[in-house]
Amino acid sequence: MLDYDFMRTAFAASGVAAVLAGVVGFFLVLRGQTFAGHALSHVGFTGATGALLFGLSPLAGLVGFTVIAGIGMGLFGEKLAERDVAIGMMLSLALGLGLLFLHFYTAAATQAAALLFGNVLGVDSAALLTLCQLAAASLAALAAIGRPLTFASIQPELAEARGVPLRFVSAAFLAIVAVAVAECAQIVGVLLVFTLMVGPAAAAMALTRRLGLAIALSAALALAEAWGGLTLAYATDWPTSFWITALSGVVFFGAAAWRGAQ
């Protein structure tokens, strides 16, 4: 299967996105901001459809919109990320706006499906390069704020008292989340971003109680699920996104059951 150029590109793209999602997703789960991550993906849908309408690259619209929304959510303060109703409203508003953009964009059907449920086989080499660059920049940024982010995520009051700039850390983190969301959306679509960002991280947390190990495990699980999904899709001709969500679900519930049995 790796004889095909598009399959090699798909493996590379999904691998890069999965590792980024696994690492970023760990902090998202640690901070209890998974819903915020979910909302960002819907904002990305608006950005991507808007970009299509105006003849721009959907990836650029996706990344641009999610990053702006991410920074905005971060600057609004820690509390906003916990406001389920506000985020939920923003989420549906974004999705509705995306629908309107699609309405005006004529070649809607295939593009909409690709955005909502992903189309990893459609990633070309130019997009792959962009994905790699974005992932490298995001991981570097995450490494730069890693320690204060961990501290602020676990004990915000203490971190604030110790002089950690909470707002800056929060905004920077959500900007990184936004990029990771955009990358995942390329692979599994905006509706299924959870499967790579939250599933592996939550499973890793159930499997180990060590911080460093959990982050590495989260990235490894996300990678295994993405590549496993691609392989199974190749073998069965079923959608890749389905297989990734199936594997993610099996791993998550398996890990939860293992923990319960402990």
Added chain:
Amino acid sequence: MSALSFDQATIRLGRRDILSAASFAVREREFVGMLGANGAGKTTLMRAALGLVPVAAGAIRVLDGPVTRGNPAIGYMPQNRTGMAGLRLTGWDVVASAAVGRRFGFGGLDKAARREIDWALDEVGARALAQRSIGELSGGERQRVLLSQALLGRPRLLLLDEPLISLDPAHQKSVVEIARRICDDLKVAILFSAHELNPLVNAIDRVLYLGAGAAVIGPVEEVVTGPVLSRLYGAEIEVVRIKDRYFVMAGDVDVERDAHRHDAPHGHSHDHDDAHA
């Protein structure tokens, strides 16, 4: 030199004066218990000393220096410890995240940082506990692990916000004993807020009582009296003393016990934790 001094300090939250022109000083190497009704400003006072709440008038000085945010001379244990119960990380990793959390960057800890974390955990007798998941510890065990974080960086003033909240009497006793020993061994000043005086009364050097925007500091037998507390509570207060136990009564209600009940709801789960331990 005093560890913490308030000089005619006024602290305003919204339109309410939490403290109005309050003056007191905590001496170096002194263990002070801080009491007062709910909303009397115990937490706000600590946050002001940490530079997280501005001073509207007057001055606060920490170890004869001005108040600065992130002052390494202060060790702090905040009251709000929600979320810990569901956390699966080890206590060691939680303490480690606090130890290096101020520095930007990622990556492992060096030997010196590891030694410092182990030292802090040893000081509170929690080194073995810290190998376990923080969420699986009982309330009292978790409190000790979290207390170790306040010692990181060898501060000279500890601000401990309600470390006894929702602990059973046995765990309360052990936390107070640890605080007393830290005060003596490490030669730090401790300001320890609490709802009830009795668990602290034999361990503390002096008591700081807050109420009606004022603060009174002194030996327990001079501060915890009917006239002083009546002024701070703005109501007729009677103090009944039986041996080393004090009962602060307004009419026929035990004020401190009542205050504790009002504040208890968010701590219920910890109560249950302790019951199982």
